[in-house]
Amino acid sequence: MLLYILQRILAAVPVIGFVALFVFLLLRLTPGDPAAIIAGDTATPAQLEAIRDSLGLNEPLLIQFFTWIGQLLQGDFGTSILSRKPVIDLIADRMEPTISLALTTITLSVLIAVPLGVIAAWKQGTLIDRFVMLLSVLGFSVPVFVIGYLMISTFSLGLGWFPVQGFKPISDGIGPFLHRITLPTLTLTLLYIALIARITRTSMLEILGDDYIRTARAKGLPERTVLMRHALRNCSVPIITVIGIGFALIISGVVVTESVFNLPGLGRLTVDAVLSRDYPVIQAVILLASLIYVAINLLIDIAYVLLDPRIRYS
Amino acid sequence: MTLQLKSNAMGRGLRSTLLSAMLASSALLAGAVEAQTLRAVKHSDLRVLDPILTTAYMSRNHGYMIFDTLYALDADLVPQPQMVDSHEVSDDQLTYTFTLRDGLKFHDGADVTGADVAASIKRWGERDGMGQVLMSFTESIEQGEAPNQFVIKLREPYGLVIDSLAKPSSNVPFIMPARLAETPSTEPIPEQIGSGPFKWVADEYQPGVIAVYEKNEEYVPRDEPASFAAGGKVVKVDRVEWVVMPDDQTALNALQAGEIDYWEGPPSDLLPILDANPDVTVRNLNALGYQTIMRPNTLNAPMDDPRIRRAAIASVNQKNVLDALVGNPELYNLCGAMFVCGTPLASDVGSETLTKGNGMEKAKALLEEAGYDGTPIVIMHPTDVNTLRTQPVVVAQAMRDAGFEVDLQAMDWQTLVGKRASQASIADGGWHMFVTNWVGADVFNPLVNNMVNGKGTDGGWFGWPTVPKLEELRMSYATAPTLDEQKKLAEEIQALAYEEGIYAPIGQYFVPSAWSNNLEGVLDAPAPLFWNISKN
Numbered sequence: 001m002l003l004y005i006l007q008r009i010l011a012a013v014p015v016i017g018f019v020a021l022f023v024f025l026l027l028r029l030t031p032g033d034p035a036a037i038i039a040g041d042t043a044t045p046a047q048l049e050a051i052r053d054s055l056g057l058n059e060p061l062l063i064q065f066f067t068w069i070g071q072l073l074q075g076d077f078g079t080s081i082l083s084r085k086p087v088i089d090l091i092a093d094r095m096e097p098t099i100s101l102a103l104t105t106i107t108l109s110v111l112i113a114v115p116l117g118v119i120a121a122w123k124q125g126t127l128i129d130r131f132v133m134l135l136s137v138l139g140f141s142v143p144v145f146v147i148g149y150l151m152i153s154t155f156s157l158g159l160g161w162f163p164v165q166g167f168k169p170i171s172d173g174i175g176p177f178l179h180r181i182t183l184p185t186l187t188l189t190l191l192y193i194a195l196i197a198r199i200t201r202t203s204m205l206e207i208l209g210d211d212y213i214r215t216a217r218a219k220g221l222p223e224r225t226v227l228m229r230h231a232l233r234n235c236s237v238p239i240i241t242v243i244g245i246g247f248a249l250i251i252s253g254v255v256v257t258e259s260v261f262n263l264p265g266l267g268r269l270t271v272d273a274v275l276s277r278d279y280p281v282i283q284a285v286i287l288l289a290s291l292i293y294v295a296i297n298l299l300i301d302i303a304y305v306l307l308d309p310r311i312r313y314s
Numbered sequence: 315m316t317l318q319l320k321s322n323a324m325g326r327g328l329r330s331t332l333l334s335a336m337l338a339s340s341a342l343l344a345g346a347v348e349a350q351t352l353r354a355v356k357h358s359d360l361r362v363l364d365p366i367l368t369t370a371y372m373s374r375n376h377g378y379m380i381f382d383t384l385y386a387l388d389a390d391l392v393p394q395p396q397m398v399d400s401h402e403v404s405d406d407q408l409t410y411t412f413t414l415r416d417g418l419k420f421h422d423g424a425d426v427t428g429a430d431v432a433a434s435i436k437r438w439g440e441r442d443g444m445g446q447v448l449m450s451f452t453e454s455i456e457q458g459e460a461p462n463q464f465v466i467k468l469r470e471p472y473g474l475v476i477d478s479l480a481k482p483s484s485n486v487p488f489i490m491p492a493r494l495a496e497t498p499s500t501e502p503i504p505e506q507i508g509s510g511p512f513k514w515v516a517d518e519y520q521p522g523v524i525a526v527y528e529k530n531e532e533y534v535p536r537d538e539p540a541s542f543a544a545g546g547k548v549v550k551v552d553r554v555e556w557v558v559m560p561d562d563q564t565a566l567n568a569l570q571a572g573e574i575d576y577w578e579g580p581p582s583d584l585l586p587i588l589d590a591n592p593d594v595t596v597r598n599l600n601a602l603g604y605q606t607i608m609r610p611n612t613l614n615a616p617m618d619d620p621r622i623r624r625a626a627i628a629s630v631n632q633k634n635v636l637d638a639l640v641g642n643p644e645l646y647n648l649c650g651a652m653f654v655c656g657t658p659l660a661s662d663v664g665s666e667t668l669t670k671g672n673g674m675e676k677a678k679a680l681l682e683e684a685g686y687d688g689t690p691i692v693i694m695h696p697t698d699v700n701t702l703r704t705q706p707v708v709v710a711q712a713m714r715d716a717g718f719e720v721d722l723q724a725m726d727w728q729t730l731v732g733k734r735a736s737q738a739s740i741a742d743g744g745w746h747m748f749v750t751n752w753v754g755a756d757v758f759n760p761l762v763n764n765m766v767n768g769k770g771t772d773g774g775w776f777g778w779p780t781v782p783k784l785e786e787l788r789m790s791y792a793t794a795p796t797l798d799e800q801k802k803l804a805e806e807i808q809a810l811a812y813e814e815g816i817y818a819p820i821g822q823y824f825v826p827s828a829w830s831n832n833l834e835g836v837l838d839a840p841a842p843l844f845w846n847i848s849k850n
Contacts, residue, residue: 031725033732038362040369040484041750042443042764044773048735050500051367082361083521084502093520152567164567165559259561262568264523268560272522275698276361277728 001305005298012294019290020072023283024065032277033057034081055081068283078280080273087284090269097167098265100177101257102250104185106243109192114239116193117200118227121208132197139194148187148260155183165262184261188254192246199242203235236307244300251296252289350552352833352849354576355565356842357825359558360525363514364502366441369484371753375841378543379527379554380421381488381508384412384431385480386543387755389838391657393480394544396536397426397489397509407471414462417534420491420509428457428464433495435466435479435487440499442485444761447792448478473795474761481762482543482840483755511535511547511845512554525556527844540846542839550835550848569594569828575849576829578842581700582640588828596828599838602654602754603647603824604701606639608709609765609817610747612779613737616689617746623815625680626691626747629716630709631671636821638704649822652763652808654754658797659804664812668820677716690721692740694733694748698726705749705820734776748776749820755840759800760791760807765817779816 035051036043043051052058056067071078077087120132156164162183168176207213208231216226255267266285273281304311356375362368365377385393395401399415418426432455439449451472458465466475479487488510494503506514512527519525535546557574559565566584568574570591580588580596588596610617610626617623636646649655650665667673691713695706710720723745725733730748738744757763766788767773770780784807791803811817829836835846 031729031732033735036731036735037728038368042369042441042485042775045735047441047500050498054498054501080521083363083519085519085521090521093523149563152564157567157571160571164571164573165564166557166573260564262557262559262561262564264520269522272359275726275728277732 001302005302008298008301012291012298015294016287016290020069020283020287021065023286024068025061027277027279027282028061028064030277034277034279037276038082068280072287077284080281081278082276087280090281091266091284091288094264094266094269096169097258097263098251098267100167100170100181101184101188101254101263101265102247104181105188105192105250106247108185108189109196109246110243112189113193113196114200114232117197117239118204118232120197120201121204122223122227124205129201132201136194136198139190139192142190144187144191144254144256145260147190148184148257151183151187152260167263184257184263187261188250188257195246196239196242200235200239203238204231207231207235233307237304237311240303240307241300244296244303248293248296251292350849352551352554352576352844352847353574354554354556354842354844355559355568355574355578356556357579359522360556361521362502363506365488366438366485366499367502371484371841374484374486376525377486377488377508378510378841378843379512380506380510380514381490382418382510382547383480383486383488383543385476386545387480387482387840388541388544391542391758393476394538394541396544397431401476408468410466410468410475411458412464412466413458413460414464415534415536416462418462418509419532421507421513421530421532422491424491425461426489426509427461427492429461430492430495431464431489432456433492434489437495437497437499438485438487442481442487443764443767444474444478444481445485445487447761448472448475451792470793472793474792477759478761483753483762509533511549523558527554527556528552535845540835540837540843542837543841543843547845549845551844554844569830572830574830575833576827576836576842578827579825580828582642582645582825585642585645585826585828593831594828595831595833595836596826597836598645598824598826599836599842600754600824600840601838602656602758602840603822604751604753605649605654605757605819606635606701606705606749606751606821606823607765607817607819608705608747608749609777610815611745611777612816613771613777614740614744614746616684616686617691619684620813620815621680621684622686624813625677625684625686625716626709626713626718627812627815627818628667628673628680629677629712629718630668630673630818630820631712632668632819632821633671634712635705635708636823638708639701639821640823645824645826647822650819652757652766652811652817652819653760653804654758655822656754657758659759659801661801661805661808663805663809665819668818674712674716677713681717686717688719689740690719691746692721692723692744694730694745695722695724696727696730697724701751701825702727702749709747709749709820737771737778753840754822760788760804766807766811768816777816779814781810781814781816784810784814 035048039048039051079086080090116132120129123129152164155161163180166180168180170177213231216230255271258265258267270285358372360372360376362370362373363376365373382397384397386396388394397414397418399413401410401412403410414426420426435455439445451468451470453467453469455466481487491507494505497503511530511533513530515526515528529549529552535548538545540546562581562584565577569577588594610623612618632648640646647655648669650662650668651660653659667676693706693710696702706722710722713720733745734748736744760766764775766784767775768779768781768784771778787803787807791800794800794803832850834848837843837846
């Protein structure tokens with residue numbers, strides 16, 4: 001297993017390298033000039049050239065690329081072209097809201113969606129099943145911003161229970177933290193409940209028809225044991241996959257939710273950087289996102305082994 | 315024993331009273347502390363902190379917080395001394411000696427000196443259009459005999475020295491320490507140290523999230539009441555936070571819920587909701603508003619022919635543009651004045667078709683006369699900016715109605731910013747026209763208005779018209795001794811600019827700000843200013 005993990009980590013290196021090269025080239029080929037953005041409307045061509053020089057944008061692409069890679073290998077993500085702040089600081093500032101939202105959303109979603117999916121499968125064709133499926137369709141179909149505005153309208157402006165926007169770090173106290181994170185969490189949770197409940201139901205339905213489930217029931221095992229120990233565990237692989245990818249999606253940025261609730265997360269950092277052609281920030285955030293995907297995929301693979309001993313990696 | 319009991323009872327009473335008083339005062343104090351933080355949502359994010367390096371309005375607004383100016387315009391658009399106490403002009407009009415007022419200190423504790431002013435003005439003069447004109451007349455700027463004096467020596471008399479130093483919008487001649495002002499004007503200053511009424515809180519700055527300022531307790535305001543950008547800059551809150559909110563609906567909700575106090579530029583479609591809220595004030599703070607313009611590229615055929623450019627301008631009806639952009643006629647003016655309606659230089663010469671919308675036949679006739687061959691006109695269309703996405707569509711349709719073939723190219727604003735700097739031919743990715751907006755104070759005279767610059771590719775603005783006569787007239791304006799003469803020259807410049815078809819204002823519009831009624835003293839100003847505001 002350890003060898004497998006090591007191999008996977010090593011295999012990630014060329015993937016990250018390819019992503020780095022691809023992002024670098026894509027950005028340089030995209031129209032837009034950071035120097036023109038900084039200089040504004042009245043800059044002369046000579047001034048623009050001077051700004052480009054000072055930013056190193058006039059260097060040949062190959063030199064720019066290897067300079068950046070050299071910095072990366074020393075743990076230096078560079079400096080924002082616009083704000084002149086270290087990129088690592090910009091990312092660090094945005095990590096807590098993003099990770100907080102991902103953890104609260106995924107935790108709440110799993111706690112609600114998995115039991116719902118199991119019950120829906122167990123009671124297939126009943127009103128409960130149809131209700132869960134209706135909830136699932138709604139969660140998929142209603143845009144996140146609509147749910148967000150409805151939440152704000154009801155719980156913030158209407159009842160005054162929660163603030164409209166903003167984020168408080170957990171270091172300010174668990175109360176203020178939860179006060180701010182609740183509505184965005186609930187908003188995203190609806191989407192993830194729909195996703196996870198549906199996958200859980202489908203996987204359970206496949207398993208519940210298997211012989212060993214019939215055998216377990218014939219043995220006289222309580223239905224709860226049959227469902228939780230025999231059925232759910234055996235259909236956990238696709239559920240874990242969806243949860244893992246869902247977590248990675250939130251970490252790499254949920255721009256709409258972040259914008260509606262004014263959460264200073266990674267998604268907004270990425271969009272702002274793209275719109276302002278802040279190359280070092282875009283490159284670092286995309287690299288980070290690809291690292292997160294690689295790491296989460298690895299964790300999912302490891303979870304497969306733990307949950308299903310039949311799976312072996314060599 | 316009785317005494318002791320009494321004493322204990324008294325003690326309990328006293329403690330109880332004291333405790334109550336402490337609780338009450340701490341509650342009041344908490345309220346007061348809370349009340350001292352003013353939270354504002356600005357029109358954009360603060361990304362570049364050097365207000366000389368860039369013309370971005372957010373950087374200008376940041377500059378007004380932490381830097382001070384030598385002069386500033388009052389509500390009548392008349393320059394008034396701000397950091398300057400007095401000035402003298404030599405009999406030959408060539409030497410200006412300025413004395414700074416007492417008590418001016420930078421945020422690092424150093425006194426503001428004439429050397430700081432000289433370095434700051436030189437750096438500004440490298441970047442700013444009006445500054446460049448001032449520097450072209452200037453032989454030297456140096457510290458005077460006393461540390462709080464500086465001297466400007468001119469090569470020839472120039473009537474706009476004080477007007478230049480009072481320039482209200484990008485780039486504003488802010489004064490910074492010489493050690494910062496000596497930074498090349500193409501590189502950002504490394505620190506945010508000014509002598510203005512607020513101090514920059516660097517530790518709390520998160521680009522895209524928040525910018526924080528605290529009251530500069532050492533600042534000595536002038537005695538005069540605040541007026542526009544002039545007068546006493548009395549800070550009445552402890553702290554100002556500029557909170558970034560990318561979503562307008564969120565900003566609206568936050569203002570209504572009391573989570574923010576001030577919203578610089580709500581979109582016009584949300585104004586009715588704000589107007590209906592009795593706890594919110596909605597008012598236009600910038601009487602000059604914004605000028606939205608169309609700008610042809612004179613380098614690329616067929617726009618290299620003035621008749622084609624005039625045809626494009628003649629086809630446009632300002633009312634159609636403004637109805638699409640703003641909608642509410644109370645928030646716009648039909649205004650063909652290149653130097654902005656509401657200023658001393660405002661004139662309607664040459665603008666009849668724009669404001670009356672009667673130029674379609676003229677446009678068709680001009681196209682025929684010029685022998686337009688149907689070459690598609692490339693108009694850049696920024697789709698990601700609310701205040702710029704509608705005008706190109708209206709202009710393109712008007713031009714099509716006149717007989718133009720139009721290639722409306724959708725792109726984001728930053729792509730446009732990069733592309734408009736290109737002087738390439740259309741085949742190589744060049745362009746024919748774009749639309750942009752200016753704050754009125756940035757175009758209100760022939761020296762600050764980039765679009766009437768006739769220097770062509772050698773120092774002209776995007777579009778690069780070469781019109782030597784325009785440059786002669788602008789220089790005459792710069793040295794004109796009286797306002798009447800300036801008006802006459804400004805009118806000649808406008809007439810010639812329309813005749814050449816180098817640019818057209820396609821409307822003047824206003825963006826009211828909205829704030830909670832617990833704020834008092836919000837100033838009418840060329841930029842959002844945060845002194846003079848108290849929060850209850």
